[in-house]
Amino acid sequence: MPEGGFAAWSRDRLAVARRGAEECGDVWQLEPGVYVAAAAGPCEEVLRNAEEFPKAPSPLFPPLKRSSGAPTREERARAHAARMRGLRAHAVAARIGEIAPSAARFADQWPTGEDVEILPLVRQALADIGVHYLFSEDAPTLLPFASQLFLAREVLVRPSRWIVPRWIPTPARRFRTRQQVAFTNALRPVVRRRRSSGRLGDDLLGQMLRPTSRYGLLSEEAILDTLPGITVATFETPSRAAGWILLYLARHPRAADRVSAEAALLPADPAATTNTHLDSLQYTQALIREVLRLHPPSWLLTRRATRQTQLGGYTIDAGSTVLVCPYTAHRDAREHSEPDRFEPERWLDDSGSPAKPGAFLSFGTGPHGCExxxxxxxxxxxxxxxxxxxxxxxxxxxxxxxxQVTTFEGLTTAGLRLRATVRS
Known part of the structure; x- marks a missing residue:
């Protein structure tokens, strides 16, 4: 345990995480029953072993209480599989022409010549894209409810001195439930209209409405319960990531110039953008990966040991908490040369491949990696x-x-202000 222990951790978690990795090794103990996996190997081991280190069963938007009961574990698993049909790489690739116009509109509407707080603008743009990707023509109806779901999330995860049991209906939890009910009530007629008309749609909701030869139709409740969380996730974490990316464009003008030159080859009509155009933006994607290596939005992931096991020389007792830290794993000189240096080029050769185990954990890995x-x-x-x-x-x-850098729930550039001037 580094000097200062849990009190120092509460004051500056990033600094203590780095000091712990440097002074105590690949795995270290924060306090009794709490361990930090600080290097690529242990992080990868924990995240891929979902049986011994499962994700805590505490969804931000738990199933609503209904007289018919919550969906069963099997129904939730089927809903997840149906959702993934619309989120796999080939499904996203087929809809690049729908995503690109919203990204271009965001850029066109940026206020120039003044210092602007950017995270609210970015969040709104990414919410437009994400909610449209999920619900297509029904997105305008559902977007205001999605925004309220995000607000409920922000209220619920604010730091507090007190740990309140999950069953206590605090004001924040009651607000969350009200917004979840409102979103569900707005989504339910959309589901019923699509099913009754037979026009299911080609968006993610349409994928979930399609029957499978093995299981048939998903129940309406299983569909409704699985969508609030993924709706917020489509823009919440990417917004945090975008804040860091735009900050690095400001701080590294040569890298920004190179991204600009690459982007100049995109079609004049954003709707004509295809996955081939996206694949051609190799330096842009390398820059994004490098920013997310240095500042992973989900910089600390919580797992709990189900049985006594070994990790990095420690005996981890059943019930212990393991904090997986991509932030320190990404700054390990054994994995990345000059790890504190901003160098997008490291991702343009095979040695920096994000497929290398533990090399890139910004989206997690294993069974609970970002879908x-x-x-x-x-x-x-x-x-x-x-x-x-x-x-x-x-x-x-x-x-x-x-x-200001905030670390609670995610690594965020809170209040970030930037000024944009038009390129000549």
Missing amino acids: GVALAMAMLTLLTAQTARRYHFSEPSGPEPSF
Whole structure:
């Protein structure tokens, strides 16, 4: 345990995480029953072993209480499989022409010549893209409810001095339930209309409405219960990532120029953008991966040991918490040369392949890895390319920082302000 222990952790979790990795090794103990996996190998081992280290069963939007009962575990698993039909890489690739126009619109509407707080703007743009990807023509109806779901999430995860049992109906939890009910009530007639008309749609909801030869139709409740979480996830984590990416475009103008040059080859009509165009943005994607290596939005992942096991020389007792730390794993010199250096080029050769175990954990890995990684990368790539194509970015001048780093729930550039000037 590094000096200061849990009290120091509470004050500056990033600094203690780095110090713990440097002083204590690949796995270290934060306090009795709490361990930190700080290097690529242990992180990969924990995340891939979902039986010994399962994800805590505490969904942000748990199934609503109904007289008919919540969907069974089997129904939830089937709903997840149906959802994945619309989120796999080939499904995202087929819809790039729908994502690109919204990214271009966001860039076109950026206020120029003034310091602007960017996260609300980015979040709204990514919500437009994400909700449209899920619900197509029904997105305008559902977008306001999705925004309220995000607000409920923000209220629920705010830091608190007190740990309140999950069964206690706090004001934040009651607010969450109200917004979840409102979203479900807005979505239910959409589901029923599509089913009754037979026009299921080609979006993610349409994929979930299609019967399979093995299981037939998903129940309406299984569909409704699985969608609030993924709706918020399509834009919440990517928004945090986009804040870091745009900050790096401001701080590294040569890299931004290279992204701009690459983006100049995109079609003049964004709707004509295809997955081939997306694949051609190799440096842009390398820049995004490098930013997310240095600042993974989900920088700390919680797992709980189901039985006594060994990890990094420690005996981990059943019930112990293991904090998986991509932030320190990504800054390990054994995995990345000059790990604190911003170097997008490291991802353009085979040695920096994100497929290398433990080399890139910003989207997690294993059974509980981010299911929307293909969609998130497409959204971030097109948003980055279109904004860099049009603007130079700079941080505000003056003694005050342009943002604060927050680490609770995710690594975020809270309050980030940037100024955009049109490229000549």
